Amino acid sequence: MQRIIVTTAGRPDEESYQLAKQVSEDLGVPFIPRKKRSISKISLLYEANVLVAGKNRLEYYGKGSHMPFFFHPDTAAFRLKRLKRGESEPFLEACALQSSDSFLDCTLGVGSDAIIASYAVGEKGKVIGLEVDPVIAYIVRRGLKEYETAEISLKRSMERIQVVPCEAVEFLKMQADESFEVVYLDPMFEQTIEESNNFESLREVGSHHPLTEEWVNEAYRVAKKRVVLKAHFRSTHFEDFGFERKVRLTSKFHFGVLEK
The missing domain is CATH 3.40.50.150 (Vaccinia Virus protein VP39)
Structure with a gap:
């Protein structure tokens, strides 16, 4: 199974940080501080899919992907x-x-x-x-x-x-x-x-x-x-x-x- 990590949005505040920690605990996967790095760089560095905990939604990037999955009622x-x-x-x-x-x-x-x-x-x-x-x-x-x-x-x-x-x-x-x-x-x-x-x-x-x-x-x-x-x-x-x-x-x- 592909490794999964959680991080914050690009410019996280305390609320975003706490949300990311909560998601990390809920899923039992590591939390990695963003440190102003791009998602693709983090994904490559840790050889993992990346789940980004933002204020408005969770975005899930497959390794090497620039297009995230997120929830939306769609059609x-x-x-x-x-x-x-x-x-x-x-x-x-x-x-x-x-x-x-x-x-x-x-x-x-x-x-x-x-x-x-x-x-x-x-x-x-x-x-x-x-x-x-x-x-x-x-x-x-x-x-x-x-x-x-x-x-x-x-x-x-x-x-x-x-x-x-x-x-x-x-x-x-x-x-x-x-x-x-x-x-x-x-x-x-x-x-x-x-x-x-x-x-x-x-x-x-x-x-x-x-x-x-x-x-x-x-x-x-x-x-x-x-x-x-x-x-x-x-x-x-x-x-x-x-x-x-x-x-x-x-x-x-x-x-x-x-x-x-």
């Missing part, structure tokens, strides 16, 4: 606005989520789909997001709770999500049969789809786990209503694992459904 913000206007949401149509449902996102990533799911299931529902990389999980968990927005429904939807740092198959094996209405699979795309820089930075520092028969079988066992897969339109995952493909002619990704 969820404008998707939520469209939902409120009564427009369709292909993800929700594929999941068929209802108020008070439970939803398990096996590949949380930046959390955009989980936020929409949380909005759909409401306060009486439950959304759990799995993230195998502990640093990504930490950043997203804090971001979901601490991100500042005046959009109350977005804020509440983010706050309700429970982030679990665990590998998906390992977590699924610990769950009872039919313990979540919907289980969602969005493995790291074989081909790049998202245009956001944040998605690209996630590809650099995140963990990549290919979809397997064991993963799909465990997801099917744990799901009460359906398993939903999101993948590139050229992906053979739909046919390989028996998903009913929901073709979207104007999109680069499709959804697949395994009904119970």
Whole structure:
């Protein structure tokens, strides 16, 4: 596993210093004083990924990368606005989520789909997001709770999500049969789809786990209503694992459904 260190922003005050120390303790990784050095220099010197604890957000740089990963609701913000206007949401149509449902996102990533799911299931529902990389999980968990927005429904939807740092198959094996209405699979795309820089930075520092028969079988066992897969339109995952493909002619990704 790549070594990880924590440092402060370029011109830290006492608050930034204390935040960096807290992150260091939370994750059990070394704190390295910034000393006006660039992130690339620190990364090279310590041969490590660098987590920068700034006032407004945590930024995670892969070794040798100049583009950090950080939490942002990304597409969820404008998707939520469209939902409120009564427009369709292909993800929700594929999941068929209802108020008070439970939803398990096996590949949380930046959390955009989980936020929409949380909005759909409401306060009486439950959304759990799995993230195998502990640093990504930490950043997203804090971001979901601490991100500042005046959009109350977005804020509440983010706050309700429970982030679990665990590998998906390992977590699924610990769950009872039919313990979540919907289980969602969005493995790291074989081909790049998202245009956001944040998605690209996630590809650099995140963990990549290919979809397997064991993963799909465990997801099917744990799901009460359906398993939903999101993948590139050229992906053979739909046919390989028996998903009913929901073709979207104007999109680069499709959804697949395994009904119970």
